Amino acid sequence: MSTTTTPPPGVSAQDLARLAEHWAERPSLRGWFSTVDHKRIGRRYLVTAGFFFVLAGLSALVMRTQLARPEAGVVSPQEYNQLFSMHGTAMIFLFATPMLFGFGNFLVPLMIGSRDMAFPRLNAFGYWVFLFAGLFMWASLPFGAAPNNGWFAYAPLNQEQHNPGLHMDVYALGLLFLGISTTAASINFIVTALKLRAPGMSLNRVPLFVWAIVATAFMVIFALPALNADNLMLFLDRRFGTHFFDPSAGGNVLLWQHLFWIFGHPDVYIIVMPALGIVSAVLPAFTRRGVVGYPLIVLSIVSISIISFGVWVHHMFATGLPQLSYSFFSAASTIITIPSGIQIFAWLATMLLGRLVLRVPLLFVIGFVVTFVLGGFTGAMFAVTAFDQQVTDSYFVVAHFHYVLIGGAVFPMLAGIYYWLPKITGRMYHERLGRWAFWLVFAGMHVTFFPMHLYGLFGMPRRVYTYRSEPGWDGWNLVSTLGSYLLAVGLLLVLVGVVHAVRRGRPAPPDPWEGDSLEWSTASPPEPYNFPALPRVHSLHPAWDERTAESLGAGATADRILSDGRRTLVTSELDAHPERAVQMPESTLKPLVLAGALLIFFTSMLLAWYPAAAVAALAVVATIAVWLWPPRRPDEELGVTG
Amino acid sequence: MSDRGGVVAAATGAEALSTELPVGRSAGWWGMVMFVATEATLFACLLGSYFYLRFQYGPTWPPAGIEAPKLLTPLVMTAVLVPSSLPVVWAERGIRQGQRWRLQSGLAATMVLGVTFLALQASEYAEKLTQFTMTTDAYGSLFYLITGFHGLHVMVGLTMIGWLLAASLRGGSFGSHRHERVRNAAMYWHFVDLVWVAILFTIYLSPRL
Numbered sequence: 001m002s003t004t005t006t007p008p009p010g011v012s013a014q015d016l017a018r019l020a021e022h023w024a025e026r027p028s029l030r031g032w033f034s035t036v037d038h039k040r041i042g043r044r045y046l047v048t049a050g051f052f053f054v055l056a057g058l059s060a061l062v063m064r065t066q067l068a069r070p071e072a073g074v075v076s077p078q079e080y081n082q083l084f085s086m087h088g089t090a091m092i093f094l095f096a097t098p099m100l101f102g103f104g105n106f107l108v109p110l111m112i113g114s115r116d117m118a119f120p121r122l123n124a125f126g127y128w129v130f131l132f133a134g135l136f137m138w139a140s141l142p143f144g145a146a147p148n149n150g151w152f153a154y155a156p157l158n159q160e161q162h163n164p165g166l167h168m169d170v171y172a173l174g175l176l177f178l179g180i181s182t183t184a185a186s187i188n189f190i191v192t193a194l195k196l197r198a199p200g201m202s203l204n205r206v207p208l209f210v211w212a213i214v215a216t217a218f219m220v221i222f223a224l225p226a227l228n229a230d231n232l233m234l235f236l237d238r239r240f241g242t243h244f245f246d247p248s249a250g251g252n253v254l255l256w257q258h259l260f261w262i263f264g265h266p267d268v269y270i271i272v273m274p275a276l277g278i279v280s281a282v283l284p285a286f287t288r289r290g291v292v293g294y295p296l297i298v299l300s301i302v303s304i305s306i307i308s309f310g311v312w313v314h315h316m317f318a319t320g321l322p323q324l325s326y327s328f329f330s331a332a333s334t335i336i337t338i339p340s341g342i343q344i345f346a347w348l349a350t351m352l353l354g355r356l357v358l359r360v361p362l363l364f365v366i367g368f369v370v371t372f373v374l375g376g377f378t379g380a381m382f383a384v385t386a387f388d389q390q391v392t393d394s395y396f397v398v399a400h401f402h403y404v405l406i407g408g409a410v411f412p413m414l415a416g417i418y419y420w421l422p423k424i425t426g427r428m429y430h431e432r433l434g435r436w437a438f439w440l441v442f443a444g445m446h447v448t449f450f451p452m453h454l455y456g457l458f459g460m461p462r463r464v465y466t467y468r469s470e471p472g473w474d475g476w477n478l479v480s481t482l483g484s485y486l487l488a489v490g491l492l493l494v495l496v497g498v499v500h501a502v503r504r505g506r507p508a509p510p511d512p513w514e515g516d517s518l519e520w521s522t523a524s525p526p527e528p529y530n531f532p533a534l535p536r537v538h539s540l541h542p543a544w545d546e547r548t549a550e551s552l553g554a555g556a557t558a559d560r561i562l563s564d565g566r567r568t569l570v571t572s573e574l575d576a577h578p579e580r581a582v583q584m585p586e587s588t589l590k591p592l593v594l595a596g597a598l599l600i601f602f603t604s605m606l607l608a609w610y611p612a613a614a615v616a617a618l619a620v621v622a623t624i625a626v627w628l629w630p631p632r633r634p635d636e637e638l639g640v641t642g
Numbered sequence: 643m644s645d646r647g648g649v650v651a652a653a654t655g656a657e658a659l660s661t662e663l664p665v666g667r668s669a670g671w672w673g674m675v676m677f678v679a680t681e682a683t684l685f686a687c688l689l690g691s692y693f694y695l696r697f698q699y700g701p702t703w704p705p706a707g708i709e710a711p712k713l714l715t716p717l718v719m720t721a722v723l724v725p726s727s728l729p730v731v732w733a734e735r736g737i738r739q740g741q742r743w744r745l746q747s748g749l750a751a752t753m754v755l756g757v758t759f760l761a762l763q764a765s766e767y768a769e770k771l772t773q774f775t776m777t778t779d780a781y782g783s784l785f786y787l788i789t790g791f792h793g794l795h796v797m798v799g800l801t802m803i804g805w806l807l808a809a810s811l812r813g814g815s816f817g818s819h820r821h822e823r824v825r826n827a828a829m830y831w832h833f834v835d836l837v838w839v840a841i842l843f844t845i846y847l848s849p850r851l
């Protein structure tokens with residue numbers, strides 16, 4: 001499907017043939033399971049996260065159907081508990097972050113002008129763990145054993161004596177399992193962005209999307225351990241009789257909340273930040289200019305990632321105890337206003353000063369601005385304490401955080417899907433279909449969630465499986481439900497659009513949008529080696545810059561073509577001075593085997609088959625040991641003197 | 643692996659040999675730093691939980707019925723574990739100069755010290771378990787979770803060191819141009835040592851303050 005047929009002048013046909021030979025992965029079943037290509041892995045992340053989105057979305061539709069009329073009997077209270085818990089947990093952990101990491105996996109190496117991620121095998125491993133952890137959690141739903149305690153799983157309701165069965169064991173183990181994937185991916189993003197940037201891409205030329213992904217990855221590194229510690233203690237409490245959250249034996253239920261929110265405060269930014277990065281990446285192509293205020297945006301990204309931890313500490317200093325009744329999303333959105341306000345104004349200025357090209361991705365960006373600002377507005381309302389206490393745990397909160405999350409994450413993702421679809425699949429999408437999808441999603445979103453503000457104010461609590469007929473509740477609930485069907489139709493049209501593009505879309509040129517970042521300097525879809533010659537970057541908008549283009553074509557030199565082996569360039573952290581060419585790993589099945597061993601380990605722990613768990617743990621150790629075992633080299637090459 | 647398109651020629655050509663020498667930090671180094679950072683945060687959360695539960699509990703800590711931890715064994719354990727970083731440093735310096743014997747003897751010395759530490763910990767557990775267990779109360783839960791989790795890390799570190807030793811004894815693994823794995827494992831080992839110092843302070847010394 002590639003559209004580049006003539007080799008660029010600086011790269012000989014011979015070089016291209018050699019590159020193709022070193023980087024190609026044979027299309028076989030084994031090749032499918034053993035690939036380490038970041039583009040294939042990124043695509044898989046996107047598809048898998050999309051699949052979990054569909055499952056979580058269907059759960060939401062069932063809930064909305066149940067709530068359409070008062071005292072309906074579609075699901076039992078127990079089933080409803082599992083539905084909203086799985087919906088929330090899956091949307092946050094199995095959809096939002098992995099979806100954005102999918103974009104990151106596909107795009108970061110392309111945007112920084114590299115041939116792969118820093119640790120390609122770790123990358124493949126991260127994907128398999130994500131897939132298995134997601135299936136592990138969802139598989140509990142048909143057995144009626146899904147998590148049932150809300151997505152933040154408060155103690156003491158998460159304890160064995162109050163909540164028997166496997167429900168919360170699935171939650172604790174599933175999130176621990178998934179955490180391995182998220183951590184591995186984050187380390188990979190950070191190191192890739194630090195070490196594999198193309199020569200010349202000094203820190204002040206790094207695309208905003210990459211900044212956002214790296215800042216997110218740093219937040220994961222320092223926030224996720226709190227959640228892991230929490231879930232570890234939860235599992236020990238439930239299964240092995242420890243007393244961390246048990247006040248009758250010296251434990252404390254608030255410990256759960258503390259650790260959860262140490263993670264939870266940054267987590268909202270972990271979800272929203274890369275999505276904002278997508279907005280910054282999409283805008284230049286459709287406003288025909290760079291985003292206004294690049295240094296300000298970078299500063300706001302960095303400061304958000306630091307402040308997001310300070311919020312919690314500040315809570316502690318000011319009150320001794322955090323006000324837990326205070327919805328976490330509201331607090332987050334209040335603080336996020338300042339740096340993300342800077343970003344919003346920068347985007348608005350970009351749109352004002354630029355020349356708008358009103359295609360589907362830009363429509364979704366505009367939809368994002370409108371929805372996200374409304375979500376931020378209701379967030380600011382929570383700052384009025386009296387108001388906050390009135391609406392806490394009502395549907396007003398549900399409305400608010402869906403405005404933030406759908407506005408702040410889903411809309412940018414949809415913009416990203418349409419924008420990069422030509423790059424990912426090599427095909428163009430159908431523009432009119434895309435417009436229909438946009439208007440349906442936008443209308444559906446507001447018809448579903450705007451009324452929730454109202455019946456929230458009229459006193460309807462969240463997390464109830466049904467309600468008695470009350471003035472103001474019935475009608476608006478029905479409107480919400482109809483809106484959610486509308487939203488579902490819109491999302492279905494997005495899916496139809498993607499399938500249509502893959503099946504019969506018109507072949508995409510390498511650069512259909514005349515975008516500004518390096519992914520548009522590659523073929524659509526990119527060759528397995530991404531760039532025939534690694535670029536030499538001369539500006540913040542390399543694809544709009546003559547000299548960078550020259551370095552990819554006539555000016556390509558052997559030290560950037562590196563066609564003798566599967567190689568890419570390592571550069572210095574700050575200035576991206578070339579340091580050396582490194583050998584990249586070949587495809588391998590070990591990541592899959594390792595993830596499989598972990599799946600057996602977690603499943604055995606869940607079902608209390610401890611001997612099997614011990615065997616699986618040994619298999620994990622053995623696989624890692626074999627994976628990293630150094631190849632035998634001659635002594636002269638190693639440099640051995642004694 | 644067959645020689646595909648001159649890989650061997652490329653690996654032994656002038657360019658390869660000159661670039662083999664380390665320039666700047668490698669990707670592996672950064673990867674290990676990030677891994678250690680996230681692990682350290684995990685320990686910080688556990689130790690933070692210890693202090694949180696302790697200060698929420700009340701004036702007597704450990705709770706009635708459990709005596710404050712004795713110091714002799716943990717101090718001996720510290721005296722064994724903390725110096726065990728020195729042979730690792732010495733071994734790593736050695737292999738940077740291509741001296742395989744230093745790598746091997748240094749790693750072996752660390753192995754001995756690490757295993758001694760675990761043996762001491764086992765004897766301490768044997769004594770403590772007669773007094774209280776993980777299920778006695780929150781103090782017991784914290785004690786065994788934190789020290790046990792650290793013990794697990796020592797085991798992981800020892801596995802790394804044993805693995806390096808095995809690879810080095812096979813030959814053809816490490817030399818002055820190739821010692822990244824040694825350096826990364828060394829970093830992990832130093833981290834495990836440092837965490838122990840934090841645990842010594844939290845679990846053993848702080849109840850006496």
Ligand code: HEM
Pocket residue numbers: 057060061063064084085087088089091092096149150151152398402405406409410448462463464484487
């Ligand atoms: C696709 C359309 C969506 C619909 C129709 C929908 C619907 C709902 C409904 C009705 C509830 C409230 C259940 C209750 O309180 O009884 C809910 C809760 C929730 N939703 Fe959504 N939602 C959608 C998308 C999303 C997305 C994209 C996210 C996050 C990225 C999300 C995250 C959550 C969370 C975290 C909860 C709270 C769960 C809990 O109470 O523990 N939702 N959703």
